[in-house]
Amino acid sequence: MSTADLSSGSLFPAAIRATSPHRVLGRFAAVVCIVLAGCGDNPPPALGGDPDNGRLLLRQFGCGSCHRIPGVAAARGNVGPSLEGVATRVYLGGVLPNTPENMVRWIRNPKQFDPETAMPDLPIAEGQARDIVAYLQGLK
Template sequence: MTARTVLLLLPLLIASGCSSDEAEPPPGDPEVGQAAIREYGCGSCHVIPGIGGADGRTGPSLERIARRVYLAGVLPNTPDDMVRWIREPEAVDPRTAMPNMGVGESDARNITAYLYTLK
């Protein structure tokens, strides 16, 4: 592959949100996160694979959320930003319909760990 080809393809690779499945998993316990998702009632607004009854249609489906480039259309999809969004959505986007559910730091990390299994 020539340098010119790489330069031409680079914007496409960046725009496609390429991610590595070999990246370090976010800190947190996915199983505990799954239980926290049920406890906070996230499935009343979102479709969430692996969570029974999580078939809400108010918010977006969280299917394959780990592969998305952005969260809420504005935050880079990183574990820290996902925790921030889960804990204080209105601080990121004052016009969001997502309520502040009072999710603590530990629960947000565990929820993030679970959501990052959704590839």
């Protein structure tokens, strides 16, 4: 701080006093926006899958015949549980800890984990299962 700044009676340097309050507010708002942009509620899709394709695959494989699935047309089945909020459940099929990796394994081969499950083993490729999981992980 210079002696000129002190003689003006202000606690702020002349460079800060000369800055328009609107300009300071604008800079502050920009910084806040940048910081908050990294705090979104939408994490990257699980396992790098494509959630949009996953939604289409859920319909293509007929998963809605047994499950209620939000966002999937005609998915109003009552054989299996609703898949709304499936990402927040502790277990898959009551037997497998719920992680994205285990969900891929369950979707591809449920009878491996529960031979008595009504869920069929379908010819779902690894990449397709990752896409389905990316969609289902968003149903929180």
